[in-house]
Amino acid sequence: MRFPRFSSLYSRIFAIFWLTLLVVVVTLVLLPNLDPRAQHTIPAQNLKRLQDSAQDISERISDERGSLKQKLKRYTDRDNHKGIQLYFTTEDGEIISPHGRNKALRNFITIADDPQNPRQKLYGRWMMAGPLKVTDQQQTTLMYIGRIWRETPPFFIQILDKPFQLLLVTMLVSTPFLLWLAWVVSLPARRLQRAAERVATGHFEADPKLETGPREFKQAGASFNQMVLAINQMISGQQRLLSDISHELRSPLTRLRMANALAKRKQGESKELTRIDTEAERLEKMISELLELSRMQVNSHEQLENSDAHSLWYEMLEDARFEAEQNNKSLTYNALKEWPINGNPNLLISALENVIRNAIKYGNDTITLHFSVQKKQLTIVIDDNGEGVPDDELNDIFRPFYRVSTARDRSSGGTGLGLAITESAIRQHSGTINASKSPIGGLRITILLPLSQPY
Structure with missing residues (x-):
């Protein structure tokens, strides 16, 4: 037998609802047939035994003397001590x-x-059965038999008699079914959520599984895949455009610097030529950092590795400490542990190094780093005691090409891309970065990164 396929989520829920209703109706119909407290036909084996007893009583009272009531009283008293009681009535029910x-x-x-159709029914502890014909010469009486019900009541009867147990059993029976229903209904939504999370981490790949299941989610999955492909094409086009621009800009820059070098050789050093060379060098550096930022936003997910904080940053921190000492500054940090991190090692090293070198450049004489872990999150706090950044510009320093209006400006030689590269790298690893006033007087940068497993 083949069951119909329901492509719509609403159709599936509707079908499950009617299936549940059918089960309830069937249960309500069948329960009375299984309940001994309802009227039932006497089983054939028991009926034969009762009919034989009625026939035996008929034969005995026919041979006895006395009134009918006196004869029948002997039988009503005889088996009472065995948990069986016989009752006799007239055909009119007296x-x-x-x-x-x-x-x-x-x-x-x-x-x-x-x-002609004897029945039985349970009353409390007594099972009543009858009627059966008992004849005495020309008189006919009806015999009913009552016996003590010693059997354990069926489990469902015990449950139905106790509302709390009925509620408990209903919950136990329905909970797995409801959990299964919730799992089935939410499965396409979870697939869509996981696909969205992959896109958020830079994995711009279509997932064919999204285009299966109920019609509503199938259409949503198809639209999502089309969106991912469109974004991927747009980013690829942007990357190609930046590469072409970089190539076209670097060629004239190279010729410009060569011409500048020839001019210096012929005419000697001059402020104008030196300024041309400085600006050309700065422009070339800006193009390189811009391309690095673009590549990071597109390809960072392609080199993910399992590593730890100590392996990633220890050597870089020691180099930064040495560089700070050469500039008569102090850089200190607490002990690094092997906190597990999954990501692109080069990007993670570059991200933290950019912040530290900024702190060395703009700090007066003190730079501190503090690493801490809570549950599945690594927190890195970098402080310097430089001039800092105005409060109204703290959120802007991570924008590409942004320079603050204090000492951190174009005259310091920066391109305004270092912190933008850092922010992009941290975001690519599902982390966050923010700037605030440092307790030691300068700028505080706080980086939050998820660990690949609890530590």
Whole structure:
């Protein structure tokens, strides 16, 4: 048998709803047939035994003397001590023996009065069955049998009789089904989420799995893949454009510097020629850093490795410390541990090195670094005691080509791309970077990077 395929999410939920409703209806229909407290047909084996007993009583009372009530009373008292009670009524339903108010019997008589179709029903601890014909000469009576129900009630009856247990069982039965339903419904959404996270880390790759499943998510997945391909093409076009611009700019720059060198040889040194050479060198450096920033934004995900903080930065920090000492400055940092990091080693080293060299350049005489880890996050804090950055410009220093209005300007020789490169590298590794006032007077840079596993 082949089941229909539901391409729409709403169709699937609708089908599951009707399937659940069908199960509930079937259960409600079947439960009364399994409940001994409901009226049932007597099983054939038990019915044969009861009919034989009725026939035996009929034969015995026919041979006895006395009134009918006296004869029947002997049988109503005989088996009472065994947990069995016999009741006799007229065909009109009047109780002959025993006398007394038996609510179960009176109720059972009203629903079971056909000796051709004996029934049974449980009343509390008593199982009532009947009626069966008992004849005495020309008189006919109806016999009902009551016996103590010693069997353990069915499990579902115990549950139905106790609301708290019924609620508990309902929760236990429905929870796995609801969890499965939630998992099935949310699976396409989780795929889309993982694809979005990959794009956020620079993996601009279409995922064919997104175009499977319910129609709504299938359409969303197809649109997402088209968007990823469009972004990838746009970034590739941007990269090619920057490469072409770099090639076209470097050629005249090279000729310019060669012409400048020839002019110096013929005419000797001059301020004008020196200024031309300085600006050409700065322009060439700016083009190189711009291309580095572009390549970082596009290709950083292609060289991801599992490493640790000590292997990544120890040698670079020792070199930076030596450089600071040569400039009569002090650079200190706390012990590096083998905190696990997954990423592009070159970018991570370059990102931190750019910040440290900025601190060495602009700090007066003190640069401090502090590494700390909390759960799955590495925090790096770099402080210097230089002039710092105005409060209203702290958020702008990570923009490409931005220079602050203090000592960190064009006269210092920077291109304004160092911190932009750092910010891009940190963002590519799902981290954050921000600037603030340092407690020691200058600029504080705080970097947050996720660890590849808890430490």
